[in-house]
Amino acid sequence: MINNPVIFREYDIRGVVGTDFDADFAFHLGKALATQVHKKFNAKPSMAVGFDARHSSPELAQAMCEGIMSVGGDVYKLGLVTTPMNYFSTFFYDHINGAVMITGSHNPPEYNGFKMSVGKNTIHGDEIQELKNIISNSSYLNLEKGSEHDLDIFPEYINKYREEFKNLTKVPVIVDCGNGTAGCVVKDLYEAVGLEPTILFEEPDGSFPNHHPDPTVEKNLKDLKAKVIETGALVGIGFDGDSDRIGVVDEKGQMIYGDELMALISKHILSKTPGEKIIGDVKCSDRIYNYIEKNGGQPIMWKTGHSLIKDKIRNEKSPFGGELSGHIFFADRNYGYDDALYAGLRIIEIMSETGKTISELLSDLPKGYNTPEIRIDTTEEKKHSIVKAIKDKYSSNTDEYKINNIDGVRVSFENGWALARASNTQPVLVLRFEANSQENLKDIQGKFESIVNPLL
Numbered sequence: 001m002i003n004n005p006v007i008f009r010e011y012d013i014r015g016v017v018g019t020d021f022d023a024d025f026a027f028h029l030g031k032a033l034a035t036q037v038h039k040k041f042n043a044k045p046s047m048a049v050g051f052d053a054r055h056s057s058p059e060l061a062q063a064m065c066e067g068i069m070s071v072g073g074d075v076y077k078l079g080l081v082t083t084p085m086n087y088f089s090t091f092f093y094d095h096i097n098g099a100v101m102i103t104g105s106h107n108p109p110e111y112n113g114f115k116m117s118v119g120k121n122t123i124h125g126d127e128i129q130e131l132k133n134i135i136s137n138s139s140y141l142n143l144e145k146g147s148e149h150d151l152d153i154f155p156e157y158i159n160k161y162r163e164e165f166k167n168l169t170k171v172p173v174i175v176d177c178g179n180g181t182a183g184c185v186v187k188d189l190y191e192a193v194g195l196e197p198t199i200l201f202e203e204p205d206g207s208f209p210n211h212h213p214d215p216t217v218e219k220n221l222k223d224l225k226a227k228v229i230e231t232g233a234l235v236g237i238g239f240d241g242d243s244d245r246i247g248v249v250d251e252k253g254q255m256i257y258g259d260e261l262m263a264l265i266s267k268h269i270l271s272k273t274p275g276e277k278i279i280g281d282v283k284c285s286d287r288i289y290n291y292i293e294k295n296g297g298q299p300i301m302w303k304t305g306h307s308l309i310k311d312k313i314r315n316e317k318s319p320f321g322g323e324l325s326g327h328i329f330f331a332d333r334n335y336g337y338d339d340a341l342y343a344g345l346r347i348i349e350i351m352s353e354t355g356k357t358i359s360e361l362l363s364d365l366p367k368g369y370n371t372p373e374i375r376i377d378t379t380e381e382k383k384h385s386i387v388k389a390i391k392d393k394y395s396s397n398t399d400e401y402k403i404n405n406i407d408g409v410r411v412s413f414e415n416g417w418a419l420a421r422a423s424n425t426q427p428v429l430v431l432r433f434e435a436n437s438q439e440n441l442k443d444i445q446g447k448f449e450s451i452v453n454p455l456l
Contacts, residue, residue: 001024001025001028001135002021002025002132002135002136003019003020003021003022003025004019004020004021005132006020006380007020007021007113008128008129008131008132009128009424009425010124010125010128010305010307010308010424011115011122011123011124011125011128011305011306011307011308011424012113012114012115012116012124012128012307012425013029013113013114013116013128013131014104014105014107014111014112014113014114014425014426015111015112015113016110016111017056017060017110017111017112018110023059023060023062023063024063026060026061026063026064026067026102026114027063027064027066027067027070028067028135029064029067029114029131029135030063030064030065030066030067030068030070030073030100031067031068031070031071031134031135031140031141032067032131032134032135032140033045033047033064033067033068033098033100033116033118033131034047034067034068034071034072034073034098034140034141035071035134035139035140035141036098036118036123036127036130036131036134037073037097037098037118037119038072038073038141038143039141040118040119041097041119043097044072044073044074044143044146045068045071045072045073045074045097045098045141045146046073046074046076046095046096046097046098047068047073047074047075047076047096047097047098047099047100048076048078048086048089048090048093048096048098048099048100048151048153049061049064049065049068049075049076049077049078049099049100049101049102050078050079050080050081050083050085050086050089050099050100050101050102051079051080051081051101051102051103052080052083052101052102052103052104052105052180052181052204052206052241052242053080053179053180053181053183053204053205053206053241054102054103054104054109054111054112054206054241055109055206055207056112056206057080057102057103057112057206060102060112061077061102064100064102064114065077065148068146069145069146069147069148070145070146071140071141071142071143071146072141072142072143072144072145072146073141073143073146074146074147074148074149075146075147075148075149076089076093076096076148076149076150076151077148077149077150077151078151078153079150080181080184080204081101081153081181081184081185082181082182082184082185082242082243082244082339082340082341083101083103083105083115083181083242083243083244084243084244084337084338084339084340084341084342085153085154085157085185086099086100086101086115086117087099087101087117087122087335087337087339088153088156088157088335088339089151089153090117090119090120091120091335092153092156092157092160093151097118097119098116098117098118098119099116099117100114100115100116100117101114101115101116101242102114103115103181103241103242104241104242105240105241105242105244105245105425106212106213106214106240106241106242106245107241107425107426108212109206109207109208115242116131120335121310121311122306122307122310122337123307124305124307124308124311125307154185154188157185157189158185158188158189158192159192161189161192161193161342161345162192162193164333165193165194165345165349166193166194168193168194168195168345168348168349168352169352170194170195170196171195171234171235171348171351171352172196172231172232172233172234172235173190173195173197173198173233173234173235173236173237173344173348174197174198174199174200174224174227174228174231174233174235174236174237175190175197175198175199175200175236175237175238175239175344176199176200176201176215176221176223176224176227176236176237176238176239177199177200177201177202177204177239178201178208178210178211178212178213178214178215178220178238178239178240178241179201179202179203179204179205179206179207179208179209179210179213180204180208180213180239180240180241180242180243181204181239181241181242181243182239182243182340182341183199183201183202183203183204184204185341186199186202186239186341187199187202189341190341190344190345193345195348198227198231198233200223200224200227201223208241210223211223213239213240213241214240214241214245214247215238215239215240215245215246215247215326216240216245216247216257216258216324216325216326216372216373217372218255218372220238220247221236221238221247221249221255224236224237224238224247224249225249225253225255226253228249228251228253229252229253232251233251234251234351234357234358235248235249235250235251235347235348235351235357235358236248236249236250236253237340237344237347239340239341240326240340243339243340243341244306244327244337244338244339244340245325245326245327245338245340246258246261246326246328246340246343246344247326248261248344248347248358250357250358250359250362251357251358251359252359254359256358256362257285257324257372258284258322258323258324258325258326258327258328259280259283259284259285259287259288259322259323259324260285260288260362260365261322261326261328261343261347262278262280262284262288262292262320262321262322262328263287263288263291263292263362263365264347264350264358264361264362265320265322265328265343265346265347265350266278266291266292266295266297266320267291267295267361268350268353268354269319269320269332270292270295270296270297271295273319273332274296274297275296275297275298276297276298276318276319276320277297277298277299277300277316277317277318278292278297278298278299278300278318278319278320278321279300279302279309279312279313279316279318279320279321279322279329280292280299280300280301280302280321280322280323281301281302281303281304281305281309281322281323281324281325281407282301282302282303282304282404282406282407282408282410282419282421283304283323283324283325283373283419283421283430283432284301284322284323284324285324285368285370285434286368286412286416286417286434287365287366287368287434289301290366291365291366300312300316300318301404301406302321302406302407303406303407304323304325304407304421304424305424306323306327306337306338309321309322309323309327309329309338310329310336310337310338313329313331313336314331314336318331319331319332320332324373324432325373326340328340328343330342330343330346368434368435368436369416369434369435369436369437369438369440369441370432370433370434370435370441371431371432371433371434371441371445372432373430373431373432374430374431374432374433375423375426375428375429375430376428376429376430376431376452376456377426377427377428378427378428378429378456379427380427382427382429382455382456383422383423383427383428383429384422385455386420386429386451386452386455386456387408387409387420387421387422387429389451389455390409390411390420390448390451390452391405391409393451394409394411400413400414401413407421408420408421408422408430409421411447411448413435413444415435415436415437415440415443415444416433416434416435416436416440416441416444417433417434417435417444418431418432418433418444418445418447418448419431419432419433420448420452429452431448431452433445433448
């Protein structure tokens, strides 16, 4: 049943279909998740199941449904939806006490995975490991077989945001669905609030024939940039495969990093509710944390991971947070989870209210010299051993640098900072560097790479 225990990651289950897991595993995972929901609430599991556009997703979703029903859970089948729509079901419908989204997110087409909610919370950490233990021990719930129902979530989802954004001024916008799940809803949603979006690669297609669906990698935004410049649109918005991550290009066709989007949005929120806590992850620039503080907020740096940031936002009663990777979370008017289509509407709303372009809204953000997120393919073992080697080198604070080990290792020097962490979703080492000049950036990056490169 469990071919590769590494698929049980920090905040989801993910791997290569047919190698790391198959439909039989999805069946037993459904049994385990229903068991976990029952244990949490001492109530009959009543669970929403949705899936993304990957070719393996419908079969995995059906196996998951069969597993949930086999131990006594009721299933509400959402069909092809975005991950945020799957989350939405747990907040909007009182009878739903759990959910699972079958999605490989922004991973290559051969990958797939499971993002799971118990109640309204996306599970992570020990809760993911508990599922592994339930499967390994076959300690499943055993109630009379449950039932399945189709649930059309689209009208309720669209109507909620049609009301929220009913006064939105039209802003010329290009959206790039990347052949992911955004294509199933973005046209209806954005037109419902009065926009007339030009849509690229709208048809959901799990082979992703036009470009890889990761809008935080600049080469994937080539067509979006070109269309913005060609049409004179004021903003371009890209979505990842399951639509919980956003990428943005401004009216000049320049890519805006996820933490820069956080700066733009947090300034607007803080102008209306000063003093709030704003949550960012360890990959975000120091410029953003300083900018939040300058604009009257309380910046908090936290661990990378959509489930972890959501928990932190809830625990700190924060209205807003985000990650460099494009996960953007609104808890002030929304439910506190990451919804890229909703984030796009909030950005357009800010442009509409202020009459400013993206570049104008970010004109007072200090310039930094930084790298994007550098992702180095390696092995599960090496990604951890390399981070440990850097921690061993930078083992305690000195007059020359300060250490933050909240997630990987982040070393702050006088003129900038460096980060190394092991990805929670892939056998990948993640690096990022920033400095106050190009020369210092090269120097800081070299300090880490002198440790990393010999160990790859």
